[in-house]
Amino acid sequence: MKLTLDPEYEAFREEVSQTLAKNAHLAPMADDKGYKNPKRLAWQKFLIENGLAARTIPKEYGGYGAEPDILKARIIAEEFARTRLPGPMAGQGISMFVPTLLELGTEAQKRAYIRPTIHGEMIWCQGYSEPGAGSDLAALRTSAVEDGDHYIINGSKIWTSTAKQADMIFCLVRTDPNAKKHEGITYITFPMSTPGIEVRPLVDMTGTANFNEVFFTDVRVPKSGVIFAPNKGWQVANATLTHERGMLGDPNATKARLLELIALMKAEAVNGERLIDNPVLRDRLMKLQGEVYAMQANGLRITTSRLQGQPAGLAGLVVKLQGCDLNHEIARLAIDALGELGILYEEGEHLRSGGTWQWRYMYDLGLIIGGGTAQIQKNIIAERGLDMPREPKLAKA
């Protein structure tokens, strides 16, 4: 057990901290999510040049070209959290498509896409889920029929975030309707400007459109957009899903929310009593704090496993389920602590924290469902973590 860092890493932290401090004036506003805003693009370029973004992406594809180092990655993330400066751009292109391309793309594809994607100049969206293919993703039906050097695509996708802003889509389509369901799928990329694509915003319970529906009508796309090989899309998608699961349930983000909640309970009073001085509310807070510390320690255990090149086992499998649930519970306590004022949502004199706790209480429920529902997570924990038997398959009618 050793939770301190070697001097090499302490020096690295100091270097990151100074780079960020000296250049903080270049950063766009932390809450500015505008795509391709020049200040944001310049900040991303600066971060890449200084090894604070796209750190392990090879230089020839526009990255910084460092060796993978889990501790350095962790230190960088901690410094962004500490300074509250906007971190490297994320999104599905950078977090999911680029790692997949590095693993399975052709040299020409890597050269064409990675540099603009990591620099935020090319925005991607992900076409996976369909109205009839959610948890059972391999049941997807969007068809791609060969037409010389092209495919003709028909069907629709749902839960497509950033589809409005995206230049490109990476998409799962059915290229062989006669093969077994996992074997007739192809992973293909094409421009969102291709004729026949319609994007409709999907307004969710938060009142905003965080996702979209995408409809394809005779969309003609070149075969050169296929990643890896036709009918091998399921393997390619699984490579990508591994990257997505890693993104949800980060304990450091949860810890930050707990600190916000403690600050709220110290600052707010009801009937002349600070919320933190109410023993019932404080007890609930301490309960959540125990869970947050547990998830944080669990995160340390996962990091150590990765450093040692070992699988993280159960500790890794439970993160999405437990982390997303905990975020939701933290928001619930904040709302309960605010009581009647906790239900306010729109700007106004009595609104607290910009309505963010209610927003999270709704959006976090979306995350409990999205990225593999809680129930699918439990199947995975039981089957992969506890070696329990799979549900017997229904005989085909």
Place this chain on the structure above:
Amino acid sequence: MEFALSEDQRMLQDSLKGVLNDAASLDRIRKIAVGDAGESAVLDGALTEFGLAALMVPEAAGGLGLGALDACLVQEALGYNVAPSRFLATAVAAQALAGHADVLGAIAAGEAKFALALTEVSSRRDGAGVELKGGKLSGKSLLAQSVDGATHILVADTAGAWHSVSAADAGVTGMQTIDRTRTFHEVTLDGARPLVSVMPGVEVLALARLLVAADTLGAAQAMIDKAVAYAKERQQFGRVIGSFQAVKHMCAEMAAKLEPARALIWHAAHALDIADEEGPMMANLAKAHLSEVGTFVARTSTEVHGGMGFTDLVGLHYWYKRIGVNRQLLGSPEQARQTAAELQGLVA
């Protein structure tokens, strides 16, 4: 950075598990639970031979000088086998009396065997509480642990000091809890002279509570292992019940709650070992958190076993009761959370 058990710690764990598989078999636990002194002596003998008494005593005083994390691994293994043991009391006494080399030496040599009368640190009920007047201790303490065979009792007074007294100076009456594998006593002192007196820091109660949490971790892990094994074997409707999502999800929920709780125990123990200022706070959070998770696992594992879980035949109730007693022992979850809040300045 390395957040993992060392090679030595894994060896300690494995070798103790080996001893307990044999010395604390369910057969023997059943006999101990009905008061079979001979069977108790066999288990005690095996644990004494393993060297548990000296584990937490500093090397300078003749012990092995191990830390809180090692102690948690030992207590977890004991909980896994629902094995009664004086280890928790010994470890807490060694920590509380750390400044007294002669006492530590006697603990390591197995000559001083401590019981704990610390219930009133958290709660005074039914007129309990021991007072120090004119250098003598009088009063009673409820639910004292490891009194059987003890030579000394570590008792807390109502002013916050802890004292070692000779067990011969105490009147003891058994108190039967739901958990028949461990004995608890009411201890009465009437003018007993303290042999050693200390004012313990917050880290001592924290260690005691953390060890109870580690015991629950072990007991809960055993209940998960038993539930999973049963669900893979038991057939209904023509298939093993573990293939039904309703059952599978119960098992997944238990594992999902317990696995991070294990990391919390490690982290809190390590923080105590390096005297990190958050250590006592984390240990109290761990006591409360393991109580909650343990209670959930105890109920859920029993339900996975269906009607059999409710019977004496499979003996699952020993673990259920172990976890139930641990939840209240040395402070309820609410009290541990209150302590955690106080330790971080959240209580005005």
